[in-house]
Structure formats: C-alpha cells, structure tokens
Amino acid sequence: MQNSHDTMTRDPLASPNADLAQERAPEIVEALNAQEPPDAAKLLQSLPAEKAIEVLDLPGLDNTCEILAELPTDTAVSLLSGVSDDRAADIFKELIEPLRTTLLNRLNPDTRTTISALLAYPERSAGSIMTTEFVSVPSTWTIAEVLHHIRMVERTRETVYSIFVIDPVKKTLIQAVPLRRLISADPHANVLTAAPARKPLMIAPEADRMEAARLISRYDLLAVAVVDGPGHILGIVTVDDVIDAIVEESTEDAQKFGGMEAIDEPYLRIGFGEMIKKRAGWLCALFLSEMLTATAMQSYQTELEKAIVLTLFIPLIMSSGGNSGSQATSLLIRSLALHEVRLRDWWRVAMRELPTGIVLGSILGVIGIVRITLWQTLGLFDYGPHWQLVALTVGAALVGIVTFGSLSGSMLPFILKRIGFDPASASAPFVATLVDVTGLVIYFGVAALILRGTLL
Template sequence: MFDPLLIPELREMLLENDIPAMHEFCNVFHAGVIAENLESLSVADCWQVLSAAEWSRRAEVFKYFSHSRQMELVETLDQSKLSALLEAMAADDRVALVKDLEPALVDLVLPLMAQVERDEIRKLLSYPPQSAGSIMTTEYASLRKDLTAGAALAQLRLQAPQREMIYYIYVIDESRHLLGFLTLRRLIMAKPERPISEIMDEDVISVRVDEDQEVAARKLARYNFLAMPVVDDQNRLAGIVTHDDVVDILQEEATEDAHKMGGVLPLTEQYLESSFVSLWRKRAMWLSVLFLAEVFTFSALAHFEDEIQKVVALSLFVPLCISTGGNSGSQAATLITRALALGQIQLRDWLLVIWHEFGMGIALGVTLGLIAFVRVFFTPAEVLGVSEPLRLALVIAQSVAAICLWGTLVGATLPLVFKRLGIDPGIASSPFVATFVDVTGILIYFSIARVQLNFG
C-alpha cells in the first residue's frame, strides 16, 4: 500500500544517489508496494530507483504500474533496455505490453531478443483477441508419465526458476498431448519410486485456446483453481491461464457490466485516464437515446389531458406510479442480466424465469399497492381536491400494483430477448428498462383511472 512516509526517504536516496539504499528498497518490499509508491515520482526518478535492481525485479515491479505509467516508462527506454525488460517479464505480461507498443517499435525491438522469446511472442500474438490463448502463459511445469516421483522432483527443480507456477504439474507425451496433472503436494508426498502415471489425475479440466477469456476465467473461478491448462483442438498443451489473469478479467467484466447497467458505454481506460471527449461520447450517446425515448412520456401525458383536468390530483401521483415501475423493472433486469452472465440461467429457462418473476411482480405490486392505498386514503380531501378519496386511493393502489407487475415482467424479459437476438443483455440496463416502463406506465395509470373514475 502507498506509504507517504516512504516518499521523503526515496527523494533523499535520489538526491544522494544512494544505490545500496535503493537496491534494498527494491528488494525488501512487495513489488506492488514498490510500484504504488513510485507512481508519485517522475518517470526519470522512477527509473533511477529501479535501475538499482536486477532486470528480473524491475520487470516484476513494472507489471504493477498503472497502464498510463507503464507507457510513460517505456517511452523513455532505448531499444536495448526495452528488449531487456521484455525478456525479463513473464510470457503473458510480455505479450500484453507488446500489444500496446507501436508496431514500428516492436519490429525494432524483437530482433534484439532471444529467438525463443521472439517465437513465443509471435505465437501468443497469433491467437484471437480476448481469447484464452491471448492471455495464457507458456511458463508451466510439465513431466512425462514414465518418470518416477523422485526423478520428477529432480526435474522439477531444474524447471522451477523459469516457470511462473509449479503448484500444478501437467503430464504430457512426446507430442505434448495433455494426459493428466498432479499437484506439487501430491508429488512431494508420493514415494520416490512410484511412477507418475499412478499418482496423476487423468480427469483434467481445461479450456480451448480459442475460447473466450471470460469463459476461461469463470471456469477457473468455479473450480477454485490457481491455474488451468489451455489446449488446442488436438488436446495438446499450449499454456496455462493463471489466477492473477482471471482476477483482472473478472474485474474488467464486472466493471463493463456496471457501466452498461448505468447506461454508459464501457470505458477502455481508467476513469481519470480517459479523455474528456471520450467520456462525453460514451455517456452522451445513451443519454441522448434515453432522452428521446422520454419524449414519448410527454406525448402520453398529452393524450390524457382531459382526465388530468377533471381530476387534477391524478397528476400528483404520476411520479409515484411510474417510478415504481422503473424501480421494479431495474431490479428484475439487474438480477436476470447477472444470472445470465454467471451462467445461473439459460435461454431454455425463459418460461421458468417469467413465471417466477410474474409471481414476484404480483407480490411486490400488492405490497406497494397497499402502502399507496393507505397514503392516499388518509390524505385530507381538501389537499387532493376530490370528494371521494376512497375511489382515488383504489385507482392509485391498482395502478401501482399493475405497473409494478408490468415493470418486473419487462425487466425480466428484455435481457432474455436481447440474449436470443445475439445482443449483449447488459444493454437491457436499468435506465433503458426504466425509460420504457415510464412511458408504458403512464398509459396503464391513466387507463385504470379512466375506467375506475368513469371518464367519458
């Protein structure tokens, strides 16, 4: 975490060029803590501190910087230092950085790297964006099944320094077909002479290289794994997706869903790093659409102008009735959209979902209708301007109940319809549902009033 007391010490180290102290700072604290405290320094000072550490440590700290700071740091490096940084990074972090660099710069830097790293970068860049293959790392531990546990441990010791994770060990054949896996704990506890084939687990849960990264993330989170193997169409081990990548993906997914539910196009950068024009464009588009949709509310009110003139009190309860529908619809839309995203419900469950929300809409409508009835009935007649508060109270109660039911059904149905049409259900966001229910809610409200109050 950020420690303001460290900043004066860092500035003193820089002023005195105290390399031993900077070296100690870079190696004592967690890499994330180092990055968080260096964010407040200039780019030049940041590199001066990091230069006291080995390239492997610099790369470890580098991945914890914000994206904007990473780009600032990269811009100050010459080609040889940039290639050294890339070589020191983990495979997945390396590819993520290369994707953000200018193609011309990449063409200059890649030839300076070792052939192995160059081939690895090109391979990972060949996978479709947002796929499991594009976020995986190739730094995994693997063994042959004909080894004994003792020989496997000896081989694992040789692999460990170059591997991102060794807790899961994957068993492969000569063609890299995935045969099984075992944990480091199981390997350590096995007798040295026991064959790997006897202690490995052949029931391997994996993900395909071309599957969406969100599918891989949810699968890994569901089974509570630290990593998951990524295989090609012939079940050959291509790499692994690790838990730290999954955390980032799930956070991005949740943020994207939250933006959509708020009627905002998802941001591609952090809030403070997004330009004013970008924020304006992403927010103005949906606001404009919703604003134009709300114009129909005016048209609906104009249609019932005669009813409003006869019973002015009806206009007092318009906000109450339509907001009830919008709120109930937003609730249902949020629940169904999230359930679809998490795989808790499928399109084939549509009838069960509608039936469930139909019952819930009635229950909620009755509850809110009773509250509305009591509120209107006990309001003094002179305030309402009507001679029969009971009739008006019944109209308001019935309208609230009906609009609540309608809003709940709309909120539950729209995400399913959008999903069926291949549209992101997140678009059925709270503002969208609320706007639609506002307009239709007015029609329901005044239609009930027209019938109950015997308007001609």
C-alpha cells in the same frame, strides 16, 4: 506470480528520495502510478532489473505503454523479455505503432513467437489470458525426476501449482498432478501414480475467459489447462489471471449498468474528450428515448386537465416501475454471465417473474393506498371528494407497472443475448426509460377505467 519480501511495508510516496528498491512490487506500482510517464520511466529504470521486471509484470501499473515509450529501446526490450509471456502480450496489445513492431522485432525469436501466438487469440478468450510458462513432464519420468526438474526450472515458470504430464509420443495431455501429491509420494514411483483418478479439466483456447473462471471456481482449481483439438497443451490459465479478468469484467459491467461505454483507464487518468465520448452517446440515446415520456403525457393532456391530482403520483409510478425493472435486469444479467440460466430458460424466468411482479406490485400498491388514506384522513392533503377512487387507481396501477417492469427487465437481457449483443448493455437506465413510457400508458389506462364518470 510475484514474490513477496519480508521487509516492513513503508509508504514510497512519503519522500521523493524513498528507496523504492526496498519496497514490495505493489507499493512501487502505487508510487509509479502517482508520477507522470517520463518521471515513472526514470524511477523504473533506476530499479534493479529483477525488481523492475517484477513491477512491470503487475497489471495494476497505469500508463505502461507510455512508460515503455520513455525508456531506451534496449532497456524496454530487456524488461519485456523478463516479464511473463501473457503479461507481455497484454502490454503489446496496448502499444501503438511503430513502437509495437520495433520492440516485438527486438525480442529473441522464441519469445517473439510465443507472444505473437498469444496476440492472435480473440480478445476475452481463454487463450488471450493463458500463460505458456508452465511445468510439463513426460509420463515416463519418476517422481524424483519430476521434482528435480521443478527445482531446475522453477524460476522461469509463472507457476508450479500443477505439473502437467504429457504423452512422450503423441505430446498430448494425460494428467495434471498437484505439487503436494508429488511431495508426499514415493520418489521412485512413476509420476502417474501420484495423479488423481479423474481426467484433467481442459478448455479450448477460443473459449470465453469467463468459462475458465467458472471451471476454476467450480472445481476449486489453481490452474486449468488450455489445449488444442488433438489435446496438445498450449498453456494454462491461473487463478490470478482469472481474478484480473473478473475484476475487468465486473468494472465494465458496472459502467454499462450506469448507462455508458466501458472505460479501460483509471478515472483520473482518462482524458476529458474521451470521458465525453464515452458518456455522451448513451446519455443522448437515453434522453431521446425519455422524450417518448413527454409524448405519452401529451396524449393524456385532456385527462390531466380534468384530474390534475393524477400528476402528483407520476414520479411515484415511474420510479416504481423503473426500480422493479432494474432489479430484474441486474439479476438476469448476472445469472446469464454465470450460466445459472440459459437462453432456453426464458419462459421459466417469465413464469417466475410474473407472480413475483404481481406480489411486489401489490405490496407497493397497498403502501400507496395507505399513504393516500392517511394524508386524507389526517387532513395533510385533500385529494378531493373521490379520493378513494384515486387511491384505488394508484394501487391498481402500481400492480400493473411493477409486474410489467419485472417482466420486461428480465426478458430484455435474453433478447439482447439472442441477437448477439452484450446483455450488460441492458443497463438499468435503459430499462428504466422503457418502463417509464409504458408505465404512463398503464397508469392513465387504469385511471380511465376507474375514474370514468367521476373525475374523467
């Protein structure tokens, strides 16, 4: 956690000679992000060591690895030794060899061991974002002893939101005591007298980091303990770590919804080649799948030649089905992520989306019929002598296509999750492509039934 200053916030970019040391850490980060790595490294090195560590501890600093590479090795090691262990682990994940090994080996043994342990946890796990800088005390201490201990170690701990009480023999977690309970309790009483009646919430280090986020959100926590099998506390996940994880997950999901691979750099910082690489694959896949639309239209070439008026409504039909599918996909991806629904609930979702799709399709179908009727009766366009049947075809097709779009859009995330893929990959463009092809089949199938013997 970063300490704020009482000075007025000024724009560090207003002058190249601005005294960055007097600015708040986030403003300094903004200034460094506007510089190339060599210049940013010079600015960082010019700051007091405490301020430089505070800046490096913020996840919003771009090109952290490039900046460290520009610093003298001794300076880089000193700064990394001062930042929180979880932040240092994040930085080491991005460092490339041989710099990574060089800096890691130069750290003191305790710090190196802690960071190496954090690096061993799977990416996106609770263990990968936990901090080992927490306050723990034995259950035999009095509240006065605990408060004295907090005053002694506060500057070396990332947070003192909660104090974790440990069994002095088994070294297992017994309780988590909020700091405010300690402040208001009898200083001569045992620390456990200030503990809540309920057991502390805990999470395994291998659990998904979003599970930690759900616990913190559901129970209004500031930190949740990470424990191993026997119950030894390994670290804690704090609310600010969870916020960073949620922002990262949301950014990646938004990019996947757009039909591209997630990027982990700011837009203006990512290289041109990397941008093409991230976007071209999905774009080509979507383009190839859209070719099925042309194949479907070729199959109905005879019908189109007989009733050219049907082509006027193809964009309307395709967009409506794609939109309904995208809506359902977005809702279900989010619900699965928040554990509001689980894989076993697929049939409940299907039974909910079926009538929803029928009603939504009926609404659009009525609007389509009214539109054709108005244009025909007002003389804005002539749909031919069988315009009533054309209107009925469009209306009925919209009911079928929107219903199919809602069902397929809601089921695709379940299918992807069941086979082990990220449900966010069921992006809106992918669903739209699927519904486009099937929508044409439904449209011309309905037309063949209604218009047979007249236009067809």
